[in-house]
Amino acid sequence: MTDAPPVEVRGLVKTYGEITAVDHVDLTVRRGDVFGYLGPNGAGKTTSLRMMLGLIRPTAGTVRVFGRDPQLSVRALEGVAGFVEAPRFYPYLDGRTNLRLLAALDGDDAPRRIDEVLEVVELTDRGGDKVGGYSHGMRQRLGLAAALLRRPKLLLLDEPATGLDPGGMRDMRRLIRRLADDGITVLLSSHLLAEVEELCNRVAIVRKGRIVYEGELEDLRRTAGVSYRLRTVDDERARRVCAAQPGIESTDGAGTGVITFQPADDQALAQLSLALTEAGALILELAPRSATLEDLFFELTEGDGDRELAAAHVDAAARIVEEAPS
């Protein structure tokens, strides 16, 4: 195949009447990525994936999968598989027959892989039961099996773990991890930061149809930084010390008795504790807040008034500029 990237989206727009579901989205998934497409419900994730699979027409912009346009022909989906929203099957046929049907529509040697993919998703025992009686989790796994029939190089998965019970979620994530380790490029949409953190190396955060961040998850994590909460015996004095201390960026207003700040590094943090003690603002509590990435995510995707802060974070991030390989 060519060395075109698995997914390359440029200026993608989809409007439904007044609603702009997808608003000038650019993103590139590179070979070997486990790419997280992260955003709250209604952000336009499913709509974007539908355009990548050629199910709906973009209002504007382009989608290329391995350099080909899925709007023109399903040949663009060679080596590509996945599903949007919950995978759907013929309820009156059993699981295995559904797969036989889909394998027939795939051609090639897909029909010979049915047993193998049922085994992978642990549905071998239930393959003979009508899909109408399947649980949500079983359908989700059958959806993955159907995708694997195509021996994909790229998997497009739309919230694959959503709606599963905790055990099912864990199994689904393990499976995706395993497939990614086998070298399959994965684009996975999710509204759960934790899921993306667990599985993905790169992420695009989408808000109301727009990408607000695209880059390495590692960079985003670094940008978000680690913030600390501080409580002392003298609120007022502590605040003054923080403001004067080099390498400390205090982000909190007055009145709560708790100061939140971000130290430039461990050295700055150590210096601050010393300065506080010297100033007589004895420390009652100094603890890192682990939820910082989560805060950033919420700021990026939900914040209205506080957009500037989020924007500042993003600007600071080493934004990966995609060079489209020609």
Added chain:
Amino acid sequence: MSAARTPGVGTIYRWELRKLRSQKRTYLGLGAAALVPIIFAVAVAAQPGGGPEDVPFGRYIHSTGLAIPLVLLLFGSIWLFPLITALVAGDIVAAEDHNGTLKTILTRSVERGQIFIAKMLAAFSYAALAILVTGTVATVAGVIVSGFHPITSLSGTQVSASHGLGLVAASLGVYLLPIIAVACIGLLFSTLFRNSAAAIVGTLMFSLLLQLLTIIPGLGGLQPYLLSTQFNAWQGFLRTPVDWEPIVRATWVCAFYAIPSLVAGMIVFLRRDVAGG
């Protein structure tokens, strides 16, 4: 890179038939196609005297079993056969919408156009099978009830029983023309409405409304060009010599209904957003 063997329309068609075989509504239509002639034959046997005098061949149903399929073709054209046809044609795309499975099959290695053509062929096959079932059951039941005797043609000449059987077969074939046109309209509505009940009712309403048109003064002249009129074209075979005029007209009039419906349905299917499911 391996040269991928991509599946053709034949493969999709076989799976469309497989899906039909697994759905109850398929047997509802075929059951009706088999049951109606049996009930009719039983009614004929139970009433040795009477018969529907006012329709062609109505008065012969006691003298030859061959009249029974012909009378059924006449009665069935009003709504029975259009309904049986629409039951599957109107459902065949809409059911995929209902089950949310369009997205499932459209993300494999077959083009939308191939799927549409396979669905069209499956709907035609089903309609043809329904007519064949009615024709066969009616003929067999008719012969059991009234015997395998010569039949009087519409021109008043006697036709031998075996020749008459051939004419019944030819009539069933010509009857397929408007049936296929109904299937095409059903397929269009199925694609357009994405709802099988709406598509089935729509298809029947369409043919009924067309018939109402001729009541409007001045529009009576449209009669020969209505779809419903073509359901009587087979009667050309039951004249001596065979009158080809209604048969030829049925061919192009049915094409006039069928082809635009198919083209429109195909365009909608090729272009539409698949966002449900």
